[in-house]
Amino acid sequence: MTFVVGLTGGIASGKTTVAELFHQHFAIDIVDADVIAREVVAPGTSGLAAIAEHFGQTILNADGTLNRARLREIIFADPEEKSWLNQRLHPMIRQKMQIALTHTTSPYALLVIPLLVENQLQSMANRILVVDVAEAIQIQRTMARDGISDDHAQRILSAQATRAERLAVADDVIDNSAENDQLLSQITTLHQKYLAMCGKNL
Numbered sequence: 237m238t239f240v241v242g243l244t245g246g247i248a249s250g251k252t253t254v255a256e257l258f259h260q261h262f263a264i265d266i267v268d269a270d271v272i273a274r275e276v277v278a279p280g281t282s283g284l285a286a287i288a289e290h291f292g293q294t295i296l297n298a299d300g301t302l303n304r305a306r307l308r309e310i311i312f313a314d315p316e317e318k319s320w321l322n323q324r325l326h327p328m329i330r331q332k333m334q335i336a337l338t339h340t341t342s343p344y345a346l347l348v349i350p351l352l353v354e355n356q357l358q359s360m361a362n363r364i365l366v367v368d369v370a371e372a373i374q375i376q377r378t379m380a381r382d383g384i385s386d387d388h389a390q391r392i393l394s395a396q397a398t399r400a401e402r403l404a405v406a407d408d409v410i411d412n413s414a415e416n417d418q419l420l421s422q423i424t425t426l427h428q429k430y431l432a433m434c435g436k437n438l
Contacts, residue, residue: 238337238338238340238344238345239343239344239345239362239430239433239434240337240344240345240347240360240361240362240363241344241345241346241347241361241362241363241364241365241430242347242349242352242357242358242360242361242363242364242365243255243346243347243348243349243365243367244348244349244350244351244352244353244364244365244366244367244402245350245366245367245368245369245402245412246369246371246374246393246396246397246399246402247350247374247378247392247393247396248369248373248374248375248377248378248381249367249368249369249374249412250367250369250410250412250419251348251350251367252348253412253419254367254410254412254419254423255268255346255348257419257420257423258346258423258427259346261420261423261424261427262342262423262427263342264342264343264344264345264346264427265340265341265342265345265346266345266346266348267333267336267337267340267345267346267347267348268348269329269333269347269348269349269350269351270348270350272329272332272333272336273325273329275332276325276328276329276332277302277325278301279300279301282328283324283325283328284296284302286324287302287307287321287324290320290324291307291310291317294306295307295310307321312395322355326355330357330360333347333349333360334360343430343431343434344430344431344433344434347360347361351396351397352364352405353397353401353402353405354396354397358405362433363407363408363430363433364405364406364407364408365406365407365408365409365410365426366402366403366405366406366408366409366410367409367410367412368399368402368403368406368409368410368411368412368413369411369412369413370399370413371393371399373413374389374393375389375390375393378392378393408426408429410422410423410426
């Protein structure tokens with residue numbers, strides 16, 4: 237069984253940056269829930285076919301791919317539609333994550349799940365690593381990255397688990413409120429810790 241570190245954090249917390257540093261510096265394999273979520277709704281999949289049947293052909297782009305912006309609008313406005321989508325896709329995503337983890341070859345694997353707390357997926361990991369940052373910084377970064385208003389960023393944030401809820405399930409925490417050059421020292425310490433925990437020698 238692969239030793240799995242579940243990596244999570246709120247929007248614009250720096251999850252991707254942290255995961256990439258683990259991979260670049262220590263060759264740790266990454267299984268990314270967002271990547272798999274895109275795979276299960278790619279053209280030709282049963283996931284996309286179910287979405288098109290439920291929401292109608294207008295949910296598709298001209299090239300047959302999923303119109304993600306349109307889908308986001310629908311599920312953001314209608315909790316029942318969001319629930320339908322989650323019930324349809326989450327089992328597929330979870331199964332593909334489990335399969336992907338069996339193919340990892342590094343001493344331990346990073347399972348990156350942005351909505352780990354919201355979807356109560358803690359059981360998929362041996363350790364939970366939370367990338368933590370102040371909410372004000374999250375909002376600033378989201379506005380700058382996505383070109384959206386303060387109000388829009390606030391609404392996205394409020395739809396996610398709170399900072400306190402994430403920290404409550406954390407075994408380990410990376411503080412990403414500082415500059416990136418301070419990230420690597422935190423990651424190096426955690427890497428050595430995880431190697432020890434999964435029985436690998438340095």
